[in-house]
Amino acid sequence: MSKEECAKAGDSSFSSDKHAELILAQINRMRNGQHFCDVQLQVGKETFQVHRLVLAASSPYFAALFAGGMKESSKDVVQILGIEAGIFQLLLDFIYTGISMY
Template sequence: MAASAGMGKGGSASSSVSSSERHARLLLAQINRLRAGHSFCDVRLEVGPEAFSVHRLVLAASSPYFAALFAGGMKESGRDVVRIAGVEADTFHTLLDFIYTGV
């Protein structure tokens, strides 16, 4: 951990930023591996003929829509399976990949 805000172990702000970016990349990669292995997934989203096992926390943190869906008092907030309408499965898959990888 850095001794002061903005300073990394090397004492420069740039080393702190690169360390922070590396940490974020590693964390996101691990969360995506958990999704791929269906580990700790707590909701299944049905989109067209496909179903996607995901983490409510990750989606809620990534999107105001999902935050409202899962925590905003909507009927879907307590369900284990939620149907998502108005989007194609392949498009939704691309969206999930971006949420979980940033790419």
């Protein structure tokens, strides 16, 4: 059905209260399975496989890091300083799930 046919049929829309939750859960599964991850973050001795888009959308810091003129924007491995790996894991879990478990 074309857009015009839909408009003639009347204004209607479909929405799902669960859409954002389901998408976020799938993105987290992709992270856990290391699917489509496009950058590695080195925090201490730990390496985290993540999605630039997800982190940039969740944090002005990561948006500037990945999209700004910083040299890290084009690197495949980026070192993150000033935070412990365990704390960073909690931060990533919150970004990817919206849940903070500590």
